[in-house]
Amino acid sequence: QVTLRESGPALVKPTQTLTLTCTFSGFSLSTSGMSVSWIRQPPGKALEWLALIDWNDDKYFSTSLKTRLTISKDTSKNQVVLTMTNMGPVDTATFYCARSLYSGYDYWGQGALVTVSS
Amino acid sequence: DIQMTQSPSSLSASVGDRVTITCRASQTIGRYLNWYQQRPGKAPKLLIYAASRLQSGVPSRFSGSGSGTDFTLTISSLQPEDFATYYCQQSYTTPYTFGQGTNLEIK
Numbered sequence: 001q002v003t004l005r006e007s008g009p010a011l012v013k014p015t016q017t018l019t020l021t022c023t024f025s026g027f028s029l030s031t032s033g034m035s036v037s038w039i040r041q042p043p044g045k046a047l048e049w050l051a052l053i054d055w056n057d058d059k060y061f062s063t064s065l066k067t068r069l070t071i072s073k074d075t076s077k078n079q080v081v082l083t084m085t086n087m088g089p090v091d092t093a094t095f096y097c098a099r100s101l102y103s104g105y106d107y108w109g110q111g112a113l114v115t116v117s118s
Numbered sequence: 119d120i121q122m123t124q125s126p127s128s129l130s131a132s133v134g135d136r137v138t139i140t141c142r143a144s145q146t147i148g149r150y151l152n153w154y155q156q157r158p159g160k161a162p163k164l165l166i167y168a169a170s171r172l173q174s175g176v177p178s179r180f181s182g183s184g185s186g187t188d189f190t191l192t193i194s195s196l197q198p199e200d201f202a203t204y205y206c207q208q209s210y211t212t213p214y215t216f217g218q219g220t221n222l223e224i225k
Contacts, residue, residue, distance in 0.1 A: 037214070047154075047162065047205055047216040060212035063119050096161055103209055104152040104167030111161055 002026035004036075004097050006112035012087050013118050022080040022097030022109060029075050030055055033102045036080045038071065040093040041111075048093075052100075053080055087116045120144050120208050124217035130225040135196045139220045141189045141206035150210035153182055153191045156219075157202045165204075166191065198224075 008020035022036060029036060035054040041047050051071040052060045061069050070083045080097060094113045098105035121144035131137050141151065149169035154162035164173045166182035169189055179194040193200055201224050206217040 039216075046219045047156075047207075049207075049214045049216060052212060052214070062213050098161075100209070103150070104164045104173070105154075105162070105207075106164050106167075106173065108161035108163075 002099065002107045004099060004107055004109035006095060006097050006109045008095075008112055008114065010113060011115050011117065014088055014116060016087050018082075018084045018087050018091070018114060020082045020084075020095055020097075020112060020114075022082070024078050024080070024097075024099065027099065027101075029053075029073055029078070029080070031101075035100045036073070037098050037100065037105065038080075038082045039096045039098060039105075041096070042090075042093045050084075050095075051082060089116050092116045119213055120147060120211065120215055122206055122208055122215050122217040124204075124206055124220050126220060127218065128221040128223065130223045131196055132225045133196050133198060137193050137196060137222065139191045139204055139206075139222075141184075141191070141217050143187045143189075143208055143210075146186045147208045147210035149185050150208055151182070151184065151189045152207045152209060153180075154205045154207065155200075155202050156205065162205060196222075 004024045037052040038050040053071045068085045073080045092115050094111040096111045098108040123142045125140050151169045153166040156162040165176050165180050170182045181192045204220045
């Protein structure tokens, strides 16, 4: 079955760089049309799309955050890594990774809460 | 970026009611519109993709319609487990964007 799991620090200090890893199973990111995205949700607020990497290693980013984000994949390890630089308190959120095969995010990780505080 | 606007932002309804949530895109997105349900403390769940296609395992009381810029999610007869927050999302072009959410509460 398809599963995704986010991992990374629960607490980061302001100005630090956040690195999150999405480890997945049950599908291959080499499959045509497949993609993995990162989506975040500040406490009590709406979902915000951050970044996507697809089977062809094409990468897409949120317009407002693209200068701070990188995304990469390790197909052999079934992992997708997101980095976000210069973290601030407003970046406190639950970060989700999710899979899409052409349309809609049909599988999601359980989410990882990241708090930015000194 | 394409802006997605949902209405209403919140909605009170009773078990058995028929409810409709609307989502409007700031430019045409064809039928590249998805709907999600999110319960508190849980990851979103895909309900509808491509505007009207029911995701596997989702009850048939959920339905979606629309194309271009205007879309609707309808729940034909509310069940207790349907009280949650609903989001629309466009997958027409990156950056993909979500609506601000509709909180469906028990009346």
